[in-house]
Amino acid sequence: MNAARESAVRIAVLFPDLLGTYGDGGNAIVLARRLAWRDIDVDIVTVAAGEAVPDSCDLYLVGGGEDGPQVQAAGELAASRALHRAVDSGATVLAICAGMQILGHRFPDAHGNDQSGLGLLDCDTIRVDRPRAVGELLTGDVTILAPDGHPFDIGILTGFENHAGRTVPGAGARTFGRVEIGEGNGDGTEGVITGRIIGTYLHGPALARNPRLADLLLAWATGVDSLAPLDDSEIDLLRADRVLAARKHELAPRRSWRDILRGS
Numbered sequence: 001m002n003a004a005r006e007s008a009v010r011i012a013v014l015f016p017d018l019l020g021t022y023g024d025g026g027n028a029i030v031l032a033r034r035l036a037w038r039d040i041d042v043d044i045v046t047v048a049a050g051e052a053v054p055d056s057c058d059l060y061l062v063g064g065g066e067d068g069p070q071v072q073a074a075g076e077l078a079a080s081r082a083l084h085r086a087v088d089s090g091a092t093v094l095a096i097c098a099g100m101q102i103l104g105h106r107f108p109d110a111h112g113n114d115q116s117g118l119g120l121l122d123c124d125t126i127r128v129d130r131p132r133a134v135g136e137l138l139t140g141d142v143t144i145l146a147p148d149g150h151p152f153d154i155g156i157l158t159g160f161e162n163h164a165g166r167t168v169p170g171a172g173a174r175t176f177g178r179v180e181i182g183e184g185n186g187d188g189t190e191g192v193i194t195g196r197i198i199g200t201y202l203h204g205p206a207l208a209r210n211p212r213l214a215d216l217l218l219a220w221a222t223g224v225d226s227l228a229p230l231d232d233s234e235i236d237l238l239r240a241d242r243v244l245a246a247r248k249h250e251l252a253p254r255r256s257w258r259d260i261l262r263g264s
Contacts, residue, residue, distance in 0.1 A: 013063075014047050014073070019098055020065065022097070027206060031207060059093070060091060064099060097162070100123070105170075122192070133162070141155055153212070157176055157213065158210065
């Protein structure tokens, strides 16, 4: 492990008033607790719409939201370029659903018109004539290669998704891997990874269901080679329950008759 940090890990939660529809703010709580359990100081910085985004945090969280707030959030981040400066300085970012779409090159608004993204993730999100993706999302086993090439075993990823757009990873991006249950990006893969930026359609919050993903982000944000292990036995039971329920389709949503007719 690298030398102990002399200051608290700063985690920025960006625009929860715009991008907090699906409880993704809970990811900050998960990260803060996993740091505290390891006796690592943490400072949560909550940035509301219209406020200045700091460019000196270690880890940034961008959540999911509806079309109108998504466009507003993208506009503010593009104008300030604070997140660009933070990424250029080595910051880690987790972007969920609308957040992932914002960080790509382009995404559709409520009317299907293309909006410019931040270009921090190598992907494009498009609107397709298919039913909205709603329900449990489950991947196969995931191993993420860190920017230095070191493999980090994440295991199965579990969560739920709720999105109309589909995301096309670019040539310079990686994904978590194959989708077992659900839609994900729409091409059989889930997530987009560029450097230390991770985008995903997993809600839940994602890090409450996937502690190994949380620890990967914390390792990147703290700059350590490894983190002290935690007892995740209770979380493992929750994960096993959610994975089994997804595979048995016990959590599948009921679709409207319009979606059923469109699918047929």
